[in-house]
Ligand SMILES: Nc1nc2c(c(=O)[nH]1)N[C@@H](CNc1ccc(C(=O)N[C@@H](CCC(=O)O)C(=O)O)cc1)CN2
């Protein structure tokens with residue numbers, strides 16, 4: 001049977017860069033925040049190799065922004081996350097777990113502090129806008145909550161600095177990791193951060209106004225010709241090697257940040273006002289009983305992981321794999337999975353029930369990159 | 370260029386019926402509430418013909434439930450919608466617009482009243498769970514808000530009563546429109562309503578517990594052999610003919626229920642406690658300045674509508690089309706679009722900028738079915 005196609009509809013929103021993505025020959029999509037997200041151009045393996053050697057332009061417009069504006073913006077932001085935001089200054093980005101009143105993860109966005117009274121929350125795949133807006137109303141906060149017309153465009157890969165310098169000037173290279181600056185493109189202000197969903201280095205341009213999307217896309221493509229620039233997208237293999245988590249794949253609202261290995265982004269004692277703080281205090285003290293781990297899976301390349309693959313030890317359940325792919329560079333199958341405490345120590349040998357049968361697997365100390 | 374495929378991942382959740390859907394040869398999917406929703410089996414036109422003549426089983430598990438349980442469940446439900454719920458009794462279903470504090474539509478679900486203190490909200494494509502839960506917390510309501518393991522399976526088409534009677538007994542036919550009863554299947558209780566996203570008649574079975582999904586699917590397929598039962602799905606052509614709206618396609622949080630022609634489901638004066646009531650009072654009195662309309666589009670079959678198609682009159686913008694398809698039965702292109710007051714009268718001649726050029730269009734008095 002042929003792989004089912006994705007039915008086009010207005011509900012699956014196009015992005016300001018979709019025309020460019022199609023012209024570049026996109027071959028597969030996913031849907032993320034009700035929007036099209038490319039997943040493959042040449043092949044996942046070719047895209048991977050190219051990402052690690054050159055530079056790619058990624059349409060990640062689906063990383064929508066929730067904008068907070070007003071005197072209570074900072075207070076609301078701290079209600080949403082257990083990460084202590086008191087020392088964060090305008091110009092910084094923070095990776096922030098967002099939790100509900102039970103400490104369950106609702107999203108794992110990047111928070112962008114534009115000013116004391118203005119934030120963007122660059123969200124993963126769930127309608128965080130609904131949570132934030134209902135919270136603002138329920139608590140009668142003095143803040144506006146909206147989805148602005150802002151679409152991130154990522155420039156990722158070892159040659160990202162070279163490419164960006166050609167379009168925005170040499171000073172883009174001064175941007176430090178998870179900081180941003182404001183740069184001009186054709187008379188328009190653009191927030192540019194050194195960040196992105198890969199460990200190959202690069203930038204994210206928060207493109208304000210859909211109309212300027214294709215002009216910027218084309219300018220980057222033009223400028224990057226000598227650098228072998230290509231349209232790309234978040235790469236499944238590379239993001240697993242790098243241990244970059246994916247909300248909805250590796251975790252859901254069933255999981256605490258601590259279970260996701262995001263305890264370092266939780267300051268349960270000082271994040272005063274956070275809705276999930278009380279629930280997380282105990283977890284923070286006692287630690288979780290299961291946690292996401294890097295897992296190496298034996299054998300030939302695994303098929304696509306579209307559902308949990310049970311992890312067992314001597315036939316008993318000890319966890320489940322949520323993401324997996326063959327890694328050419330590490331010559332093994334790389335995976336992310338939730339593993340119970342009894343089996344999460346490095347080098348523990350377990351089994352995984354892959355769709356094509358039981359395979360050996362091993363828990364790793366850390367991710368690959 | 371070949372149509373882009375949909376990349377499988379755990380984030381695009383499978384349903385309890387996915388194995389059945391795949392065995393039946395699903396050819397296209399969409400994504401709805403982070404879950405796979407089939408859109409085509411044979412072809413959209415063949416599926417349409419068969420739906421109108423026989424009976425189909427639809428995997429609409431993506432119509433997830435938001436469950437409200439507790440003493441404040443009814444109060445919370447009324448906070449969410451401008452429809453007056455005071456006369457609703459257990460055993461009834463209501464189609465309810467859900468609005469934010471500005472009167473903007475957040476979802477257009479079916480509310481199922483199971484008991485005075487227990488409701489299911491059978492949602493369209495947005496994470497209403499986040500809105501409802503944050504509202505419950507912000508207002509300190511005594512209610513639990515969850516997504517239960519409940520997956521609707523629809524049985525639609527003129528022979529739906531025949532098929533259902535074979536599996537659940539003749540008394541299923543006694544269920545009235547938008548009412549439900551509880552029936553047994555293999556020792557399990559199933560909520561069965563006379564409802565569904567077509568105008569061909571039929572039922573929706575709220576399947577509680579994923580494990581019973583495939584047994585039920587198989588039992589219905591078996592029982593329906595002589596009725597030419599087939600796996601089906603919400604059909605684009607039929608739903609436009611019927612004027613069944615699609616959240617995210619035909620309306621977003623920019624629109625009030627009145628703009629969507631859902632004013633008959635708003636009781637702005639009596640829906641006391643509804644969060645959007647104040648904002649809607651004025652709209653209800655003065656009426657909207659634009660409204661969704663049935664639109665007939667001239668010429669050969671239109672291509673897929675994956676973005677707004679502008680509506681104009683003498684070159685001036687008067688609205689936009691959000692859904693469109695060729696209708697074999699009405700021998701024309703049927704469409705849904707938002708039209709400004711100046712041009713919404715029946716038989717008004719306008720133009721639509723379809724991707725393949727400008728076409729004549731005409732505003733209709735009502736939908737086709
Ligand atoms: N705009 C922006 N928005 C996003 C993403 C992004 O990619 N960039 N990605 C999704 C959110 N999830 C993540 C996950 C990981 C990281 C990330 O970058 N993590 C680094 C750095 C974290 C830190 O040190 O603060 C790490 O090594 O884990 C960023 C967003 C959706 N929204």
Ligand SMILES: Nc1nc2c(c(=O)[nH]1)N[C@@H](CNc1ccc(C(=O)N[C@@H](CCC(=O)O)C(=O)O)cc1)CN2
Nearest residue numbers: 432464477478479491492493521565566573613614
């Ligand atoms: N479980 C269930 N859940 C659903 C849908 C469904 O389909 N059934 N569909 C989506 C919600 N949207 C609608 C839109 C229209 C109708 C509908 O059926 N309307 C009828 C009847 C309305 C009435 O008279 O109350 C009409 O003629 O307009 C139901 C759900 C998502 N959730």
